[in-house]
Amino acid sequence: LTSLALPLFVVTMASQNLPGVAAIRAAGYDMPISRIITLTGVATLVLAPFGAFALNLSAITAAICMGPEAHPDPKKRYTAAVTCGAIYVLIGLFGAAVTGLLIAFPRELVLAIAGIALLGSIGGGLHAALKDDTHREAALITFLVTLSGVVIAGIGSAFWGVVAGAVALFVQQYGLRQKSKP
Structure with missing residues (x-):
């Protein structure tokens, strides 16, 4: 399993x-x-x-x-x-x-x-x-990592592209929240 x-x-x-x-x-x-x-x-x-x-x-x-x-x-x-x-x-x-x-x-x-x-x-x-400026970098990172063909722990690049894009989006959103705090 x-x-x-x-x-x-x-x-x-x-x-x-x-x-x-x-x-x-x-x-x-x-x-x-x-x-x-x-x-x-x-x-x-x-x-x-x-x-x-x-x-x-x-x-x-x-x-x-x-x-x-x-x-x-x-x-x-x-x-x-x-x-x-x-x-x-x-x-x-x-x-x-x-x-x-x-x-x-x-x-x-x-x-x-x-x-x-x-x-x-x-x-x-x-x-x-x-198209959307606020998510452009995360989308591009997702695409490029997926396109790379990287395989880690036997798991292909499509999965790692999603992970990299999600991390990039999280970091970007976290940075925007930190900037907006007083």
Whole structure:
């Protein structure tokens, strides 16, 4: 429980759910986040014995499916999520063949294609995160630490980016409170 379940929970929350929430908010959607996280947690608990142990907000997919690239009308962007779900099912059914195909391509090509697919989402997320002057530094620190790829104690950079951003925000807010005291 402490060596596997707890770290996986923290990593899932930090690397998928938290960025997924940020993507939802950056796209301008007002969703009941607490209920959504609870629903994915309960679904994971029920479906984990059958192999569905990684249900989460999937930050990258969420960002792609909620951007203007998915559909100009925000109320019709759900079609991108439905299409993506159907593609995931197909990839799951033909997982070995898809894996073999991706392994046949040079690693750099696969990474470049993934990077190009995410350019709009990354740009939109950065724009939303850096727009507010009061939180700009914390957002930038979060992004840069996450981008660094640092791994500490077997925990990836997405988690440490959130930690570094939270610490930066705390230090910044603490400094502002100290300045405002008489």
